[in-house]
Amino acid sequence: xxxxxxxxxxxxxxxxxxxxxxxxxxxxxxxxxxxxxxxxxxxxxxxxxxxxxxxxxxxxxxxxxxxxxxxxxxxxxxxxxxxxxxxxxxxxxxxxxxxxxxxxxxxxxxxxxxxxxxxxxxxxxxxxxxxxxxxxxxxxxxxxxxxxxxxxxxxxxxxxxxxxxxxxxxxxxxxxxxxxxxxxxxxxxxxxxxxxxxxxxxxxxxxxxxxxxxxxxxxxxxxxxxxxxxxxxxxxxxxxxxxxxxxxxxxxxxxxxxxxxxxxxxxxxxxxxxxxxxxxxxxxxxxxxxxxxxxxxxxxxxxxxxxxxxxxxxxxxxxxxxxxxxxxxxxxxxxxxxxxxxxxxxxxxxxxxxxx
Amino acid sequence: xxxxxxxxxxxxxxxxxxxxxxxxxxxxxxxxxxxxxxxxxxxxxxxxxxxxxxxxxxxxxxxxxxxxxxxxxxxxxxxxxxxxxxxxxxxxxxxxxxxxxxxxxxxxxxxxxxxxxxxxxxxxxxxxxxxxxxxxxxxxxxxxxxxxxxxxxxxxxxxxxxxxxxxxxxxxxxxxxxxxxxxxxxxxxxxxxxxxxxxxxxxxxxxxxxxxxxxxxxxxxxxxxxxxxxxxxxxxxxxxxxxxxxxxxxxxxxxxxxxxxxxxxxxxxxxxxxxx
Numbered sequence: 298x299x300x301x302x303x304x305x306x307x308x309x310x311x312x313x314x315x316x317x318x319x320x321x322x323x324x325x326x327x328x329x330x331x332x333x334x335x336x337x338x339x340x341x342x343x344x345x346x347x348x349x350x351x352x353x354x355x356x357x358x359x360x361x362x363x364x365x366x367x368x369x370x371x372x373x374x375x376x377x378x379x380x381x382x383x384x385x386x387x388x389x390x391x392x393x394x395x396x397x398x399x400x401x402x403x404x405x406x407x408x409x410x411x412x413x414x415x416x417x418x419x420x421x422x423x424x425x426x427x428x429x430x431x432x433x434x435x436x437x438x439x440x441x442x443x444x445x446x447x448x449x450x451x452x453x454x455x456x457x458x459x460x461x462x463x464x465x466x467x468x469x470x471x472x473x474x475x476x477x478x479x480x481x482x483x484x485x486x487x488x489x490x491x492x493x494x495x496x497x498x499x500x501x502x503x504x505x506x507x508x509x510x511x512x513x514x515x516x517x518x519x520x521x522x523x524x525x526x527x528x529x530x531x532x533x534x535x536x537x538x539x540x541x542x543x544x545x546x547x548x549x550x551x552x553x554x555x556x557x558x559x560x561x562x563x564x565x566x567x568x569x570x571x572x573x574x575x576x577x578x579x580x581x582x583x584x585x586x587x588x589x590x591x592x593x594x595x596x597x598x599x600x601x602x603x604x605x606x607x608x609x610x611x612x613x614x615x616x617x618x619x620x621x622x623x624x625x626x627x628x629x630x631x632x633x634x635x636x637x638x639x640x641x642x643x644x645x646x647x648x649x650x651x652x653x
Numbered sequence: 654x655x656x657x658x659x660x661x662x663x664x665x666x667x668x669x670x671x672x673x674x675x676x677x678x679x680x681x682x683x684x685x686x687x688x689x690x691x692x693x694x695x696x697x698x699x700x701x702x703x704x705x706x707x708x709x710x711x712x713x714x715x716x717x718x719x720x721x722x723x724x725x726x727x728x729x730x731x732x733x734x735x736x737x738x739x740x741x742x743x744x745x746x747x748x749x750x751x752x753x754x755x756x757x758x759x760x761x762x763x764x765x766x767x768x769x770x771x772x773x774x775x776x777x778x779x780x781x782x783x784x785x786x787x788x789x790x791x792x793x794x795x796x797x798x799x800x801x802x803x804x805x806x807x808x809x810x811x812x813x814x815x816x817x818x819x820x821x822x823x824x825x826x827x828x829x830x831x832x833x834x835x836x837x838x839x840x841x842x843x844x845x846x847x848x849x850x851x852x853x854x855x856x857x858x859x860x861x862x863x864x865x866x867x868x869x870x871x872x873x874x875x876x877x878x879x880x881x882x883x884x885x886x887x888x889x890x891x892x893x894x895x896x897x898x899x900x901x902x903x904x905x906x907x908x909x910x911x912x913x914x915x916x917x918x919x920x921x922x923x924x925x926x927x928x929x
Contacts, residue, residue: 321762348761352754353787360751360784364727364758367745372762390748495743495759497723497766504692506737508728508746 301479306445307332307472309480310375310401310465313449315341318484319399320370321348323361325380328413329469330403333375345486355380359387359400366396367507369494371453371486375401377469378419379410381427388462389428393509393520395527397456399449400434401465403472406632414632415469417554420609423466424583431521433528435463435535436582438553442476450481459531460493466582468605470555470634531584538586539578542568546575548648549593550640551614552603553579560603563640570641572649582610590617599623599648603640606630623648688712690721692741701901703891704732706858707800708739710868711771714875715742724767724875725759727752731773732806750781753788756795767878769796774815775805778840782814785840792849792883796874799841799886802893803912810896814838817915822896837915841888845921851883853922857890857913859905877924890916 304312311333314322322341324334334351341347348365352358358374366372376384381402391398402423406416421427423436435455437448445467452463490496498504511517541561543549548567550560557578567574577593577600579586590600599622602611608626615624627643629635687693691712696705715721721742728736730749737744747755752770760768777785777799788795804822805811812822812829815837819828829837845853852874856867867889874885890912892904899907 323758350761353783356751357754357784357787360748360754361758361761363747364745364755365762368759368762370762386748387751495725495745496763497725498741498743499722504737504741505743506746507744508737510734510746
C-alpha cells in the first residue's frame with residue numbers, strides 16, 4: 298500500500314531509503330541536507346535495523362561506504378557540495394572497485410564554502426568524473442519531492458544491476474521544499490550473495506579482494522576497458538528523459554532537476570504569447586540523452602539551456618546538437634533560482650528575437 | 654644446515670614451498686609449517702623486514718582460532734598495500750589513511766565477523782590520524798595492527814610522523830629537527846587515553862621471544878572482538894633496513910638501541926583496566 302504524505306525532499310529521500318531496505322547510511326552534517334541524517338537517526342534503526350552512523354568527516358563517511366558496500370549490502374551516504382568534493386577520492390576507488398552504493402548530492406552554491414542556497418554548479422563533477430581517473434557514476438536528477446523518494450529505490454536497482462555507484466544530484470531547494478509524496482511500500486532488507494563480496498572466505502572459494510590497485514599497466518588497461526564497456530552498456534540501456542510539448546515545438550527550453558519545472562512554467566507563458574515551445578528534461582545526466590536533442594534539432598529552430606550555474610550541461614547539449622541549430626544559455630549562480638519570467642525573456646531576446 | 658634453515662633457504666628459492674616441505678622434511682621433524690591462511694606466494698618485502706613476520710603471525714592466529722571464514726581484513730596504502738596477496742582471507746584495499754574507516758563500515762554491517770586493519774605509521778598516524786582517533790574513540794570492535802618503522806617505506810624513505818628526533822630520512826637529510834619538523838608522535842599512548850579502546854599494546858618482532866609475545870597480542874586482539882567492548886590496537890615497532898640504509902641485523906640493533914627507548918614495549922591498556 299502506498300501512502301501520501303506532505304514531506305520535505307530530504308525527508309522523503311530518507312524515508313525512501315528505509316523503505317528501499319537500505320542496510321546502512323554513513324554521513325556527516327552539512328546544510329542543506331542534514332535532515333537526511335537527522336530523519337534516519339530518528340526513524341531507521343528501530344524500524345528495519347538499518348545502521349546509521351554519523352562519521353567524523355565526509356572522507357570517513359565515503360570510506361565507510363566503501364568498506365560496507367564491499368559486503369554486498371545496500372549502502373548510502375548523502376552530503377552537499379563541499380562535502381561531496383571531500384568524498385571524490387573515495388568515489389573514484391568505489392567506481393574502480395565496482396561497488397554498488399548510493400551517494401546523494403544536495404547541491405548548494407559554490408565555489409568554495411559558497412552558500413547554502415540551491416545551485417547546480419556540481420554538474421561537471423557529478424557527470425564527468427569528479428575524482429581522478431576515467432570513471433562514471435550513474436547520475437539521476439529528480440525534479441520533484443516524489444522523485445526524491447522514487448529515485449532512491451531506482452538508484453539501488455541500478456547500482457546493483459551494474460555494480461556501479463549511483464548519484465542522486467539534487468539541490469537545496471528540492472531538499473528543503475515540501476510537497477505531497479506517495480511513498481512506496483516497505484521493501485524487506487535482503488541478503489543476496491553474488492560471490493564477489495568480502496564477507497569471510499569459506500574453504501571452497503579463493504579469497505575475495507576489493508581493490509583498485511593493479512600495478513601492471515596491462516592489467517590496469519584491461520580494468521579500464523572493462524569499465525568503459527560497462528559505461529557503454531549503461532548508455533545503451535538506462536537513458537531516461539522527459540519531453541513536454543515537443544511535438545509541434547519551434548523552440549526548446551531545457552534544464553534538469555528543479556530548473557526543468559521552472560522551464561515548464563516559462564514554456565506555458567511562451568505558449569500564452571503564441572510561441573510554440575517545448576521542454577526537454579534529462580532525468581539521467583549520465584547517461585545523457587544526446588540522441589533526444591540530436592533528433593529534435595531537425596525540427597526546432599533553437600534551444601535555450603537553463604541552469605543554476607555558469608553553463609555546464611550546455612556543453613553536452615551542444616555536443617548532442619553538433620552545430621545544427623543555435624543553443625543559447627540562461628543561468629543564475631550563487632544560490633539564485635531563475636524565475637519563469639526571466640527565462641521567457643531570455644528565450645525572446647536570445648532565440649526568438651535573434652531569429653527574426 | 655639444520656632442517657629449519659633448509660626450510661628457510663627453500664622459502665627464498667622455491668615458490669612452491671608448501672609442496673616441497675613435505676618431501677624435504679619428514680612430517681614428524683617439522684618445526685613449523687606454513688599456515689593454511691597464508692597464500693603460497695613469495696613476499697615482496699625486503700629481506701629482514703618485519704612485515705613478513707607480522708603477516709605470518711596474523712595468518713597463524715587466524716588459522717589457530719579457525720576464523721578464516723569469519724575474518725575480513727583491510728590493507729593500507731604503504732608497503733603492506735599487497736597484504737591481500739599473502740593473507741588468505743577476504744580483504745579490502747583502502748585509500749591512504751582510511752583503513753580504519755573502511756573497517757568500521759565492514760564491522761558495522763557485519764558485527765559478528767572478525768575485522769582488522771593493517772596500517773603503517775604514515776597511513777595511520779599522519780594522513781589517517783582523524784580516522785584512527787575517531788575509530789578508537791567510537792570503540793569500533795575491530796583490531797588495528799599498526800606497524801611503526803619510523804619512515805615512509807614504499808615511497809622511498811621520507812620522514813614519518815613517528816621518525817625519531819635526529820633520525821635521518823630523505824626529507825630530513827640532516828636528521829629530524831623537532832623545532833621545524835615537529836615531534837615524533839606517540840599515537841599509541843594517545844589512543845590508549847580514549848575510552849573506546851579496549852586493549853592497547855606495543856610489541857616488536859626483532860627477537861624470537863618478542864615474536865612470540867607479539868603473536869599472543871595479535872591472538873588477544875582477535876579474541877577480544879567477541880567481547881564487543883572496544884577497539885584493540887597493537888603497535889609493532891619495526892625496522893626498515895632498506896630505507897634506514899642498514900643490513901637487516903644492523904637495523905635490528907639500531908631499533909633496539911634507538912626506537913625502543915622512545916617507544917617502550919608492553920601493554921598500555923588491558924581489558925581488566927590495568928594500565929602502565
